[in-house]
Amino acid sequence: xxxxxxxxxxxxxxxxxxxxxxxxxxxxxxxxxxxxxxxxxxxxxxxxxxxxxxxxxxxxxxxxxxxxxxxxxxxxxxxxxxxxxxxxxxxxxxxxxxxxxxxxxxxxxxxxxxxxxxxxxxxxxxxxxxxxxxxxxxxxxxxxxxxxxxxxxxxxxxxxxxxxxxxxxxxxxxxx
Numbered sequence: 001x002x003x004x005x006x007x008x009x010x011x012x013x014x015x016x017x018x019x020x021x022x023x024x025x026x027x028x029x030x031x032x033x034x035x036x037x038x039x040x041x042x043x044x045x046x047x048x049x050x051x052x053x054x055x056x057x058x059x060x061x062x063x064x065x066x067x068x069x070x071x072x073x074x075x076x077x078x079x080x081x082x083x084x085x086x087x088x089x090x091x092x093x094x095x096x097x098x099x100x101x102x103x104x105x106x107x108x109x110x111x112x113x114x115x116x117x118x119x120x121x122x123x124x125x126x127x128x129x130x131x132x133x134x135x136x137x138x139x140x141x142x143x144x145x146x147x148x149x150x151x152x153x154x155x156x157x158x159x160x161x162x163x164x165x166x167x168x169x170x171x172x173x174x175x176x
Contacts, residue, residue: 018038018047018086018091019082019084019086020040020041020082021038021039021040021045021047021082021093022038022039022040023036023037023038023047024036024037024038024039024044025037027046032050032054032056032058032059032166033048033049033050033051033054033058033059033089034048034049035047035048035049036049037096038093043096044096045081045093045094045095045096046078046093046094046095046096046097047091047092047093048062048091048092048094049089049090049091050089050090050091051088051089051090052085052088052089052090053088056166057090058166058167059083059090059091059092059166060090061165061166061167061168062092062164062165062166062168063080063083063092065132065135065137065165065168066078066079066080066094066165067080068135069131069132069135072131072134072135074128074131074132074135075124075127075128075131076124076125076127076128076131076159076160076161076162077128077131077161077162078094078095078097078161078163079094079095080092080093080094081093081094081095095161096151097148097149097150097151097161097163098148098149098150098151098152098156098157099148099149100144100145100146100147100148101121101144101145101147101148101149101160102143102144102145103145104149105144120158121147121160124159124160125147125160125162128147128160128161128162129142129162132162132168136170136171136172137165137168137169137170137171138168138169138171139162139165139167139168140167140168140169141164141166141167142162146162146163146164147160147161147162147163148160148161148163149161
């Protein structure tokens with residue numbers, strides 16, 4: 001069920017609820033949909049939505065890949081909490097992560113990471129790709145904006161996550 005609340009004076013958008021998820025804030029928007037920070041009784045999560053009429057259904061691929069990675073013990077991936085269709089959109093609720101490597105690098109005065117940090121981040125980024133290839137998928141959109149750190153309040157600042165599997169494609173051994 002979805003509920004809409006009237007905006008308070010000065011607010012630009014409505015607050016709403018989808019099933020048990022209370023939408024708190026829009027985090028971003030892209031060509032295929034939008035991402036929101038949501039909350040339920042257990043904590044905060046990320047909600048990705050896309051219209052059911054989209055020609056390319058990227059959430060379907062995202063859910064499939066993340067489900068397979070979870071079954072194989074993937075090390076650097078968000079966990080799916082909920083998924084479904086509501087009205088005219090599909091949605092998936094997953095682990096809320098921290099800021100992207102792209103944003104973190106841009107904040108640095110030199111726009112560079114320290115050697116120790118770069119090595120740790122690089123190793124974890126490669127581990128994520130290795131796990132993805134291990135289940136037979138190519139990411140096809142590897143970039144600093146699709147890697148994030150964990151959330152500070154969960155003490156995950158040194159953990160790297162890879163995101164955005166909508167462009168993934170399965171490969172076979174004869175394609176390698």
